[in-house]
Amino acid sequence: MAELFTLPVLLGIFYSGIRLATPYLYAAIGETFAQRSGVLNLGVDGIMLMGAYTGFYIAMKTENLLLGLLGAAAAGFLMGLLMAVVSVSLQAEQGISGIGLNLFGLGLSTLLFKVTLGGVESIRGFQPIRIPLLGQIPYLGDIFFNHNLLVYGAFLLVPIANFILNKTTFGLKVRAVGQNPQAADTLGVNVTLIRYTTVCLGGILAGIAGASLSLALINLFQENMTSGMGFIAVALVYFGGWRPWGVLGGALLFSFVNALQLWVQVKGINIPSDIAVMMPYILTIIALTFSGRRARQPQALTKPFERGEN
Amino acid sequence: MSDLLPTGHKKIEEMRMEGIVKRFPGVLANDHVNFDVKAGEIHALLGENGAGKSTLVRQLYGLYRPDEGKIFINGEEVVFHSPKDSIAAGIGMIHQHFMLVPDLTVVENVALGLPSSRGVILDLDRVRKRIEVLCQQYNLKVDSDAYIWQLSVGEQQRVEILKALYRGAALLVLDEPTAVLTPQEVDDLFITLRRMAHEGHALIFISHKLHEVLAISQRVTVLRDGKVVGTRATEGATKTELAQMMVGRPVILQYEKSPLKMGDVLLKIENLVVRGDRGTDALKGISLEVHSGEILGLAGVSGNGQRELAEALAGLRPVKSGRIILNGVDVTHASPSVRIANGQSYIPEERMKDGAIKDFSVADNFILEDHAKTPFSSRTFLNFRNIRQTSERLVQEFNVKTPTIDTPIKNLSGGNIQKMILARELSRKPKVLIASQPTRGVDIGASEYIHQRLLEQREAGTATLLISEDLDEIRALSDRIAVIYEGEIVGIVDGKAATTEELGLMMAGIREKANP
Ligand SMILES: Nc1ncnc2c1ncn2[C@@H]1O[C@H](COP(=O)(O)OP(=O)(O)OP(=O)(O)O)[C@@H](O)[C@H]1O
Ligand SMILES: [Mg+2]
Numbered sequence: 001m002a003e004l005f006t007l008p009v010l011l012g013i014f015y016s017g018i019r020l021a022t023p024y025l026y027a028a029i030g031e032t033f034a035q036r037s038g039v040l041n042l043g044v045d046g047i048m049l050m051g052a053y054t055g056f057y058i059a060m061k062t063e064n065l066l067l068g069l070l071g072a073a074a075a076g077f078l079m080g081l082l083m084a085v086v087s088v089s090l091q092a093e094q095g096i097s098g099i100g101l102n103l104f105g106l107g108l109s110t111l112l113f114k115v116t117l118g119g120v121e122s123i124r125g126f127q128p129i130r131i132p133l134l135g136q137i138p139y140l141g142d143i144f145f146n147h148n149l150l151v152y153g154a155f156l157l158v159p160i161a162n163f164i165l166n167k168t169t170f171g172l173k174v175r176a177v178g179q180n181p182q183a184a185d186t187l188g189v190n191v192t193l194i195r196y197t198t199v200c201l202g203g204i205l206a207g208i209a210g211a212s213l214s215l216a217l218i219n220l221f222q223e224n225m226t227s228g229m230g231f232i233a234v235a236l237v238y239f240g241g242w243r244p245w246g247v248l249g250g251a252l253l254f255s256f257v258n259a260l261q262l263w264v265q266v267k268g269i270n271i272p273s274d275i276a277v278m279m280p281y282i283l284t285i286i287a288l289t290f291s292g293r294r295a296r297q298p299q300a301l302t303k304p305f306e307r308g309e310n
Numbered sequence: 311m312s313d314l315l316p317t318g319h320k321k322i323e324e325m326r327m328e329g330i331v332k333r334f335p336g337v338l339a340n341d342h343v344n345f346d347v348k349a350g351e352i353h354a355l356l357g358e359n360g361a362g363k364s365t366l367v368r369q370l371y372g373l374y375r376p377d378e379g380k381i382f383i384n385g386e387e388v389v390f391h392s393p394k395d396s397i398a399a400g401i402g403m404i405h406q407h408f409m410l411v412p413d414l415t416v417v418e419n420v421a422l423g424l425p426s427s428r429g430v431i432l433d434l435d436r437v438r439k440r441i442e443v444l445c446q447q448y449n450l451k452v453d454s455d456a457y458i459w460q461l462s463v464g465e466q467q468r469v470e471i472l473k474a475l476y477r478g479a480a481l482l483v484l485d486e487p488t489a490v491l492t493p494q495e496v497d498d499l500f501i502t503l504r505r506m507a508h509e510g511h512a513l514i515f516i517s518h519k520l521h522e523v524l525a526i527s528q529r530v531t532v533l534r535d536g537k538v539v540g541t542r543a544t545e546g547a548t549k550t551e552l553a554q555m556m557v558g559r560p561v562i563l564q565y566e567k568s569p570l571k572m573g574d575v576l577l578k579i580e581n582l583v584v585r586g587d588r589g590t591d592a593l594k595g596i597s598l599e600v601h602s603g604e605i606l607g608l609a610g611v612s613g614n615g616q617r618e619l620a621e622a623l624a625g626l627r628p629v630k631s632g633r634i635i636l637n638g639v640d641v642t643h644a645s646p647s648v649r650i651a652n653g654q655s656y657i658p659e660e661r662m663k664d665g666a667i668k669d670f671s672v673a674d675n676f677i678l679e680d681h682a683k684t685p686f687s688s689r690t691f692l693n694f695r696n697i698r699q700t701s702e703r704l705v706q707e708f709n710v711k712t713p714t715i716d717t718p719i720k721n722l723s724g725g726n727i728q729k730m731i732l733a734r735e736l737s738r739k740p741k742v743l744i745a746s747q748p749t750r751g752v753d754i755g756a757s758e759y760i761h762q763r764l765l766e767q768r769e770a771g772t773a774t775l776l777i778s779e780d781l782d783e784i785r786a787l788s789d790r791i792a793v794i795y796e797g798e799i800v801g802i803v804d805g806k807a808a809t810t811e812e813l814g815l816m817m818a819g820i821r822e823k824a825n826p
Contacts, residue, residue: 176418176422180409187397188392
């Protein structure tokens with residue numbers, strides 16, 4: 001155990017903790033918007049896979065990472081649009097359509113991967129950028145201010161999302177539509193449009209979350225490379241009480257335990273690796289059980305909207 | 311006279327609906343209805359449950375499109391595709407069920423959906439200031455920064471009125487605004503409404519309560535089965551006349567009660583302590599006895615523990631201490647099914663939440679309690695023939711207006727859902743009946759009917775606990791009246807001797823010298 005508590009290892013754990021939070025943050029913040037407007041999108045994982053694949057393929061072919069990122073966002077948008085059509089317009093059961101979307105994303109990304117790439121290849125992804133001045137601070141500079149673009153983006157997203165939700169007219173509509181769509185409708189708010197917007201935004205962010213894996217963290221694409229991260233992101237939204245700052249807390253907690261677990265394995269500490277890998281997930285379940293914030297759940301979550309019902 | 315309102319918006323001099331027809335599957339909800347209202351006027355819309363009042367005004371608010379007919383504002387034809395259009399035309403509506411977002415503050419609820427002076431960024435300070443001005447102009451009291459869930463029903467309604475005024479409503483529709491208010495809150499509302507009319511607003515007022523209509527309106531239009539029975543000036547009209555127009559036959563407003571034949575105690579409540587939703591004790595040691603053959607009325611202003619008492623008696627809320635003895639059996643901690651098996655029937659206050667499953671058909675709702683018993687099933691399989699026969703009979707006997715017994719309950723009007731629940735509960739021949747607000751939101755025809763059935767049940771020896779906020783109802787039916795205040799019984803008085811003033815004082819918590 002003692003070898004975990006040396007300075008370089010601790011720095012390493014914090015550094016990877018921050019890094020690993022990236023995909024969860026994008027995906028979970030996007031999902032926060034969807035859920036605050038009353039749509040539970042369980043297809044996040046499938047969208048992430050499509051984003052990861054599209055981003056990787058485009059970046060590899062064009063040798064332009066930003067184009068890849070844009071492609072991932074576009075793929076995510078289309079997947080989000082599909083979810084919106086099925087669950088908002090066609091009013092399908094949200095849980096089931098989300099699972100369907102997830103399987104669709106998994107299948108399609110695997111198929112495309114096999115047809116277009118065949119084998120695992122890697123690329124040179126987004127590189128760390130050390131921020132002038134801040135990056136020079138001892139220790140903190142290494143932990144916080146020496147990351148790639150997508151990591152910075154993920155953390156910036158939290159205050160931005162918080163601002164949009166709480167301080168803008170759009171955010172007010174989102175919150176109202178998720179709590180009482182009938183009331184919003186009687187005030188002339190277009191419930192359908194708001195839900196389309198949030199679900200598509202959630203799709204875009206999930207696509208970027210996928211790209212953060214294939215273009216920044218792992219720098220390759222592999223079949224089912226998310227291995228359920230999208231579902232953890234959904235859990236983090238609950239854990240965070242549907243608030244961006246809460247989601248940030250959950251994402252950090254989860255990724256720090258994950259980083260710790262990785263270092264435990266790297267250092268060859270005598271814990272069976274399967275148990276170590278399970279740790280973050282077990283922690284998530286425990287945290288979800290005790291977070292007990294059910295009361296804050298958007299009242300209309302999972303309920304399709306129909307005008308005139310009361 | 312200026313053609314502007316204090317809010318700075320233009321008046322609607324006249325709104326006219328002509329030949330409005332609206333059909334729902336199996337129902338002609340509006341049948342060539344003509345209706346109009348003018349600036350400065352309060353026009354009341356009367357009618358039994360399901361007469362088509364809400365349907366008519368919902369078309370005016372753009373929630374439904376008329377199948378036929380036209381709407382004119384100041385002589386020009388208008389077509390509303392959604393509430394957005396009607397709001398823009400100066401129409402506001404207070405809905406039968408409040409349209410507020412409980413987790414948002416008053417300011418946020420008012421600002422919702424409006425453009426902001428700062429573009430995409432909310433400008434709540436400006437909204438707050440304007441709310442203050444409106445509150446002053448119309449003499450309303452509201453705390454702008456409170457969350458909706460913290461407000462009383464009366465306050466919530468003021469927020470609804472503010473929302474409409476803020477959007478420049480020149481014509482305000484109020485769909486049963488008084489159904490959930492205390493008498494004091496109704497007085498306050500009427501002051502506001504009179505003021506609005508005086509300032510030049512046009513108002514449409516929907517209610518079942520005749521004395522309210524007589525007190526507040528200048529004209530009355532009565533709807534029956536989707537058709538206009540007539541429009542007349544309120545001045546000179548009497549309750550009896552209006553009731554007859556609504557129901558189509560003379561209505562009894564005073565009941566004949568047979569002499570009391572009090573029997574054994576069937577329901578005994580001893581020192582009952584029950585926790586409310588906020589975690590504090592909502593009932594602080596209540597004791598009551600209800601005898602066979604009597605109706606014990608429980609009066610009180612809403613929120614003083616009535617709901618918690620009803621739920622504890624029904625087995626829906628855990629009891630902290632004390633005992634409930636039903637027909638000689640201790641059921642304090644028993645499940646609802648044990649209570650039902652011991653002869654208790656329950657008419658819940660929230661009929662859609664606790665009394666019926668809204669997506670189930672009328673027939674399915676009838677057998678919710680007894681589906682596992684003969685004649686409705688033979689242990690395993692449901693007996694559809696018996697279910698249908700019984701349902702058809704109950705629908706007839708209890709006068710439930712429904713297209714078929716397979717219609718989902720949610721498409722019935724409030725009064726008819728209540729009759730369906732009453733039919734289910736009374737056909738089980740209960741020994742003890744807990745009736746919680748049995749006629750809230752129910753029209754006079756149906757109320758009269760429900761009251762008659764409760765009195766019949768009394769004669770048959772049922773012990774009835776009648777929980778109601780309607781003092782007239784309590785006084786008309788009860789043999790004894792208990793008054794509840796802040797979770798305690800203030801006193802129990804004789805039903806015949808009690809005066810409204812005396813009860814009113816007790817409801818405000820002023821203790822009566824004990825005379826049970
Ligand atoms: N969305 C709907 N779908 C089908 N039928 C409906 C719908 N809305 C109302 N109805 C039917 O139309 C008729 C008129 O209903 P409406 O709600 O207008 O009555 P109301 O006069 O407002 O009654 P209440 O006093 O109970 O509120 C009723 O028979 C009702 O069952
Ligand atoms: Mg109505």
